Amino acid sequence: MNKIGIFLSGLGLAMFSSISWAQNSVCVFDLLGKSGESYKFLEEWALNTKTWGNAVKLVAYQDEAKADQDFKDGKCDGVYLTSMRARYYNKFAGSIDALGGVPSNEIAKKAIAYVLDKRNNQRLNSTLNQQNYTVGGVAQIGTxxxxxxxxxxxxxxxxxxxxxxxxxxxxxxxxxxxxxxxxxxxxxxxxxxxxxxxxxxxxxxxxxxxxxxxxxxxxxxxxxxxxxxxxxxVTADLILNADKFSPNFTSQSRQWFVKQIPKNFAMVQRLESDIPAxxxxxxxxxxxxxxxxxxxxxxxxxxxxxxxxxxxxxxxxxxxxxxxxxxxxxxxxxx
Structure with a gap:
């Protein structure tokens, strides 16, 4: 290949890379929109994604059903939902919220860490209507x-x-x-x-x-x-279109969520203590x-x-x- 061919080929790859980079978006449900704790939590996650091979743009939703539907319609590549709705995509992760199944924060910490452990990689993948999904993270919202x-x-x-x-x-x-x-x-x-x-x-x-x-x-x-x-x-699950993110990205995303467990539960305990006795x-x-x-x-x-x-x-x-x-x-x- 001559120099012009090499240049054009490299330019094409660069353009493709930049397009893929810009297309990764995640719909984030938070009752308070961008001012809510869940959205702020995902902002921290998004800052880290650039080092995992994808830059992610967050889109805030105060209507969970709308966020879910837009994800199903392909308007975003991932979605952050309460696990009660996200259970549709993955029953294994979504079952942490089984009625009475997790009666304390101590057990909740163990459950979230276990779900996101690499031994459960296959359990966190699913295929629905010929679409591949994977769980990119689980976070505590609270009892x-x-x-x-x-x-x-x-x-x-x-x-x-x-x-x-x-x-x-x-x-x-x-x-x-x-x-x-x-x-x-x-x-x-x-x-x-x-x-x-x-x-x-x-x-x-x-x-x-x-x-x-x-x-x-x-x-x-x-x-x-x-x-x-x-x-x-109550937990929240990050559900990703598995065809839009690499296995390496998903793995690092789960690891990031596990590292946030102490901080996540500190937030929950603060909110619980704010309720008047x-x-x-x-x-x-x-x-x-x-x-x-x-x-x-x-x-x-x-x-x-x-x-x-x-x-x-x-x-x-x-x-x-x-x-x-x-x-x-x-x-x-x-x-």
Whole structure:
């Protein structure tokens, strides 16, 4: 090849490289848009991507359904969603948020680190409708606690007949609400707290992340309470179009997320401590065990239905019983 041919070939490669570089975009869901903690967290991630072979442009969304749909439509190469919605792409990672499966931050740390370990590389890949997906990271949003407009609703029995907002795309929530005899009210992540604050529902489950920005105290008023019992551990998953990112990029992305675990949980603990103590209500030992048994039965049923990943259920049980060996479930099978 003559010098002109070599020059043109090199120019073509450079142009192709720059086009690929510019096309990598990630849709990021955060209730607060660019001012939210999740978006700021992804900004730090994006700064590091240049050293992994891709520059990434973030696009903020305050509507999670829109972010998800734009990703499906190919308008972005990756998407950052709550795992309840991201479970569609990967049940293994998405099952960290199984009802009652992760009752403490200590177990949540272990679960996230385990999921992103290289031994699970294959489990983090999936193919849906001839499209290849991979999990680029998992981050903690926080434990979801039950908020009630009337603190007299302090037991499973008292929840019967009460209206409970559930995310319409998460079958697990609807099934569990029905199991306790409450009335599920189909909602979205963008409006479930508003329904609570306006009295359209009596009960919601939400992490501390939502307390201040969504003004949950308005729904609590003088009679409401936050039942200090972990129902769901809420995480966010970074789902990538596997054909747009190299395996090396994905591997380094996961490693970055693991390194952020201490910082991530420090943020969660700060937000939880910001909730005024006057709203917090603890359950009796007997009530806690009732909830634990109810959630356990629900997890087993939902796993049989294919909603939760069975391998992850086994991993989470081992983690729970390592931390709390005397728990009733540790002497029985089923998960």
């Amino acid at each position: 979801a606690y039950i908020f009630v407009r009337d603190r007299k609703v302090n037991s499973i029995e008292h929840a019967k007949g009460k209206k409970f907002a559930v995310l319409h795309y998460d079958a697990a929530q609807k099934i569990m609400v029905e199991r306790i005899g409450a009335i599920p009210v189909m909602s979205d992540i963008s409006n479930f707290v508003r329904k609570f604050n306006q009295g359209e529902v009596d009960i919601i489950a939400a992490p501390a992340y939502a307390f201040k920005p969504l003004e949950i105290q308005k729904g609590l008023g003088n009679q409401g309470a936050m039942i200090h019992f972990p129902v769901i551990n 006057r709203y917090k209500m603890t359950l009796s030992k007997e009530e806690k065990e009732k909830y634990q048994k109810l959630l356990r039965d629900g997890r087993i049923e939902l796993t049989k239905q294919g909603i939760y990943n069975p391998t992850m259920m086994t991993v989470l049980k081992k983690a729970r019983c390592t931390v709390e060996r005397t728990n009733f479930e540790c002497s029985i099978g089923g998960e």
